[in-house]
Amino acid sequence: MKLFPFGHATHPQWQMAAGLVLAQLRAQVALHDYAASPTLGLLYITDHYAAHAQDILDHVSAELPEVTDWSGTVGVGIASSNVEYFDEPAMAVMLCELPSDQYRVFSGVAPLSPLFPAHTALVHADGMTPDLSELIGEMAGRTATGYLFGGLASSRAETVQFAIGGNGNIKGHGKAGGVFRGGLSGVAFADGVSLVSRVTQGCQPVAPERTITESDRNVIYKLDGEPALDVLLRDLAITLDEPSEAMATLRATLVGLTDAGSDLVGRTGTFGNDVVVRHIIGLDPTRRGVAIAEKVEEGMRAAFCKRNAQAAKADLMRICAEIREEVEPEEMPLAVASALAASEAQAEPTPTRRIAGAVYVSCAGRGGPHFGGPSAELQIVRRALGDVPLVGFFAGGEIARHHLYGYTGVLTVFR
Template sequence: MKLFPYAHATHPQWRMAAGLVLAQLRAQLALPDYASTPTLALLYITDHYASAAQDILDHLSGELPEVTDWSGTVGVGIAANNVEYFDEPAMAVMLLGLPAHQYRVFSGVAPLGMAFEAHTALVHADGNTQDLSELVAEMAGRTDTGYLFGGLASSRGSTVQFATGGNGNIKGHGGARGVFHGGLSGVAFTQDVALSSRVTQGCQPIAPERSVTACEGNVVTALDGEPALQVLLGDLGVSLAEPREALGRVRATLAGLRSAPSEGDSVRRPGSFGPDVRVRHIIGLDPAREGVAIAETLEVGMRLSFCQRNAQAARADLVRVCAEIREELEPEDMPAEAALALSNNLAASAPHPARRMAGAIYVSCASRGGAHFGGPSAELQIVRHALGDVPLVGFFAGGEIARHHLYGYTGVLTVFTATD
């Protein structure tokens, strides 16, 4: 599998940005190490361009007629290799060099058919969709692995998704032209498309994990048999006798949830969250029941850890998942020339066949980004430094999707891999 051509640009006028993107793509399409005849494109735009979404898709697809399938969405920020665009008009495109029979674009009005055997799927979703968690779980159930990756569109204006295939319309779309609002859309992949995906957390537990021993709906009333509100206040070292201080600390606190552990669960690293933890907001206190209201329906047996956002922990975890992917993909035994190239500081960021990375998608929480990591584009610079110079696009989401769960304050990194 060859490298996926990709491009990104910012400009107040979308046509100028599109021109810059097209120039970059055409230059890469002519290079021997890049895919020359891709038919699938991912398109991400910032919300500055949301009102022109249909015009942008029409223009790009018209200029790249050989690309017959498009998928993507809008974000308050978008990402590319080593750079992120926040609060500015920008777009990013990646052309995936995959055979047409190995993927299928889908949307809410053209769901996956039974004839296509989906192994995994990239999913874009509208956070305002009713029963979204159930829809995500249902979509995961349509894949062999149950593994989804992607996120919720984020926008200060129109929330749009791109989904078009073949001659411009997917069967079932009717007169739709590829831009949609609401529901789910994305690309499903067969088992022939090899990829490696990881979830990186952005929060750190501030207290031991406890078991939910009593709850009503979304209100946990007991943790390890103790009143949940008292447990929370004790973990934070505050008292309702001083409500201003207590409420200030509670507002800065979140709840990390995971399902009841079962035999064979992986061992968690002390002081950190694993990929099975979903971080949710604390949305209220219930002194009458000594309960804590969480933004998710709870069940007895769930595990809960009170946590807070932590930039240092987020940085360390991001480096960890990138290192895991590199170690997974780079063979233990390789020619001396390849090993030398990968160990050379000057060449370490250059694409190399030994890395077996054709392209990557990174979906990060809209509350992360460079500002959280210390400076403009800092998060994507960490990814490049740890992963190498791989073609990458993505967006900053209103919620992240991995496996069959919705996450918050996380990043989901997925790398398309080539054969040995």
């Protein structure tokens, strides 16, 4: 598999940004190391362009007639290799060269056929969709691995999704035009498309994991048989007798949760892949309970944690290292090994790096400011993976496996 052509640009006029992106794509398609016959396009736009979504899709699909399938969405920010576009008009496109029988674009008007052997899926969703968590779980259940990756569209204007297949000729699309509002859409992949995906929570446990032994809806009353509020105050070394100091600490504290029988904290001291992190939203001094932004059940595992820039950087570097370890061979030619050890400026994309392209979905509350500067989050990814083709967006919630996350990053690579 060759490298996927990609391009990104910002401009007050979407036509100019599209022109810049198309120029980058055409230049790469002409290069030997890049895919010459892509068929699937991933398109992400910032919400500045949301009102022009249909015009943008019509334009790029007309300019790239060989690309018959499109998927994507809108974000308050979008991402590409080494760069983030926040609060500015921008778009990013990646063209994937995949066998036509190994993927299917789906949407609300053209649902995924039960006959397609889905292995995993890229999913874009509208956060206002009723019963969204159940729909995500149902979609995961339709894949052989149960693994989804993607996120919720985020926008201060219209919330749109792109989904069109077979150059508009797939039954069910009708006159929809490929731009949708509400529900789920995306791309399902068969097992012939090799993907590696990881979730970064950006959180560090600050206390031992415990079992929820008494609860009521979203309130934890007992942890390992002890009053939950007492456990929380002891773990954080705070007291309600000093409310100002206590509240400052509590606002920076979250709770990591996982189902009974699942690992909460891994061997590296970080949260496992099935952990969801939720905010503390209230305290019950009378019954010594702790209310969180998630329904809980007895038997679930929980641990108090903190989210900060240092933990986020370390965890992002960890998942990048895990991905590289999985996609790169144990033995490689000297030239390739030298390239991987080269400085950032020398680490140019090459097929021998074994990553054809990547999709990164991060929380709209993360991005450069959380990591210390403009584009800092994507710069960390580039330093860890090299200058691989990458597109993505900053979401209102992140999807990985059958979970809906918050304040996380989901990095997926095609190998």
